[in-house]
Amino acid sequence: MTAVQVALTMVLSESPPNTLTAGVHPLMPGANVPPAHSNWRRVVLVLLGLGILTLVVWQIRAHTVAWTDLKQGRAALQRGDPAEARRHLEQCLETWPRNAEAHFLAARSARQLGDLNAAQRHLKSAEQFGHPKTEIDLEQALIQAQSGQLAEVEGDLLKHVADGHGDSAQIIAVLVPHYLSDFRIVEAGELSAKWVELSPESAKAWTYRADILERLRKKDEALNALRQLVKLTPEERKARLNLARMLLETRQPPDEAAGHLEWLLAADPGNVAGLIQLAVCREAQGRVDEAIVILDRVIAGVSPDAKALYYRGRLELNRAKPGAAAPFLRRAVELDPSDPELLYTLFQCVQHTGTPSEIKEAEERWRRCEADLRRVGELARMIARSPQDPDLRCEIGELFLRNGRIIEGIRWLESALRVQPDHAPTHKVLAAYYERTGRPDLARYHNSQASGPTGKTPDK
DSSP, X not given: OOHHHHHHHHHHHTOOOOTTTTTOOTTSTTOOOOOHHHHHHHHHHHHHHHHHHHHHHHHHHHHHHHHHHHHHHHHHHHTTOHHHHHHHHHHHHHHOTTOHHHHHHHHHHHHHTTOHHHHHHHHHHHHHTTOOHHHHHHHHHHHHXXXXXXXXXXXXXXXXXXXXXXXXXXXXXXXXXXXXXXXXXXXXXXXXXHHHHHOTTOHHHHHHHHHHHHHXXXXXXXXXXXXXXXXXXXXXXXXXXXXXXXXXXXXXOHHHHHHHHHHHHHHOTTOHHHXXXXXXXXXXXXXXXXXXXXXXXXXXXXXXXXXXHHHHHHHHHHTTOHHHHHHHHHHHHHHOTTOHHHHHHHHHHHHHHSOHHHHHHHHHHHHHHHHHHHHHHHHHHHHHHOTTOHHHHHHHHXXXXXXXXXXXXXXXXXXXXXXXXXXHHHHHHHHHHHHHTTOHHHHHHHHHHHTSOOSOOOOO
């Protein structure tokens, strides 16, 4: 019997007899009138019963809300929205602070958001309140991987994926970004294919899949991945821009790209990358004058864009005006000396406008850049087979630096030092680069490391 039922029973048990049915009117002489204290007792019991009923209703409502928050938090994690999941789960734990599943899912959402301290706290509570140890251990391994200790747990995580573990998508979501940051593109590609198979509704999975396919130069597959991504996230501007760019690069009919770019620029009229792609699209549609107006607008901006200059020069070259094209292309090469397509277009232009020595120089520059980047592709495939070889990483870094792709070059060289901190060839390349760029402190440090570790890395 519930508390409410007990209270009501007490109230009813104290009710006076029905004097009317007994044949005695309560106001007639001799009627049995209950004393005043009996009425007060009934009032108190009724109020007590109502209070208990209110408490029970409030508890039922609170538990219903907590259960709903738990369910919504679980669903948010499944669709790849850890911020929303975390909000629901924290609300759930306000009512159910000892709920093991809520703590476990809160740990997972915190980890996905990069808050590893909170993830550890929730995971400890989940273990304390009886969540399955196997799930705790896996989440602990993912936290360890995400905190930079992938090597210690990588083998176990890959085995889970190979065995078809129910949390394989969670594992892959941790491994793929690590592999990309370490330039293990081929391995990342294999895992990303599995990821979208396991989580076809995950925008994050399709974002990584499209990026990896493009890096692997599988543009048709990358195009399909971007179409799927835009279908899942129609309001995502970057996805729309990348899809439009890929449509144009793969020479699809330009109207589809135009639709995406017009939508993007309606939402963000100053989007420079969108304007440049719209100009390319307008040229493909035969609307050359519009393309020129758009590109001139971008070039007149505060910071001229190398791509805008390149497309403007290419447009003039396509109109058989190499003299008009040359200034645009030369300025583009000054800003970005690492694009073989740009260097080739400049070479084509100089063949019509330059001296024999200028033609020779432009051709050599183009061919050297193309050969270097072709070698980068070969080295990347070799790294897939030997990811712990610092020599391969050092060579790629040096090639990128030579072609003006500084950020990529430094990242590759730093990755070589993560594999082998005392790798002398890498330290020598970095020392030479910092000497050229006026950083004598870093140059001295790397020169000293090339002959044996002696000190702390200076601040960059």
